[in-house]
Amino acid sequence: MRRGGRGPVTAPAWEVHPGTGPYLLLVHGFLSSRAQWAPNLEALGEVCRPVTLELLGHGRSPAPERDTHYTPDGYTAAMEAIRTELGAESWFVCGYSLGGALTIRYALTHPRRVLGQVFTNSMSAFADAVQMKQWSESGPQSGDAIERGGMPAIERIPVHPKHARRLPADVRDALLRDTKLLDPRGVANTIRHTTPEASVRADVGTNRVPALLACGRFEKRFVPHRRFAEAHMPRLRVVEMDAGHGVNMQDAARFNSAVAEFITTHANGADPTPV
Template identity: 30%
Template structure:
């Protein structure tokens, strides 16, 4: 069973963190939502306090969805709203596709439905597997520095030094094989593409991207054209991690949508 936090009052909102994240990253956002929603924040497999098995077969996207459905059953929840960031957004989409009646609304932050072509998925899979091996070979400290230096996270340079240190400290509490196997099993190159299924997904959906994250602004614009019931919000002065870089604007956009 996944380890999870539960907090607040009202209809349930499932919070799904990104790669290298945990339930802890949602703590600063609790005050914005906890008076109107019961917040359920699990640590996904290989992350935070949840198990990090050495068996890579435990980390498939299908297994992750199954784990979340088991959590909802354990809590007696027939249906939830879901908010997912990056990897968590990909998981949210897969959950909605696999069990559409269990999801009411979706908020997808800096997320994608996967890669459209077999060639793109093969190239990304090879890249993810190479990074997984590098994590196990070079260790967690090397990986945390490498990950923070990716151009995708360049806008985090505007965060206060203390906040960036806290982010690194959270990542360092992970396990090398947990992160490595997450890449092997749930990386973007591993999951099936949902591009062709978007037109059948009727859930009210809010797509959120940071104005500085040009790749995901374009991706989300394309997704909004395919999803029948979607809106797209672009948050100024933010990159990929909108909820960290502009937490109040992000939280208010989510609250308005809910």
């Protein structure tokens, strides 16, 4: 594994996996880890070189104290540093759930560095002003509760893998093993500083790069957000998966096929469409 940053370790952990072709950055969701991409790496490696990044306080990443590392802008800078270290002029990015909000923001910020972007059902990416205000107001108190309560408090969060019922057993087991690496401070700071600022709802109309939404059709609460994305995000294609929120794990074959086709189609590196 290669880790970014110099001096004190404050940058997310990342790893390049076997493959051929352009790089594809993969960013998991809240309380998850790189283990969630296990059903996808081999198939995607046929058309790209996967790079998994783990959120701060998750998996093998550190949990720095400074809040700026956890902000979406902090993650955008970290992703750009990884691309630079890889020596890639441009690459693909793919984010799951909260990770999707972060990769969309990166693509909006650095469109000429992105060949194409893929994302899954992401409530945080398309949260409206009311939801963002709620997260901003509850974040400090919720974060404090996590730091006081430690692992037992983290395990009570509904999206903790221990509550998952529809994931393949081997993937769920791997995710549960990695939950032991969760850092309460890092999780708390994600709640305080990442989620409340994650929404790109107001900005997706400026998207300039090819985009693919791998949409789990069984997650009914995401339907309004899907409709918003279809109506307001230029260059977006939606492919439905027979899955709920865990798109890439629950319908790995369809996800792998759709993403591989997307990468093959857009790997020529045409300039982003002007806005």
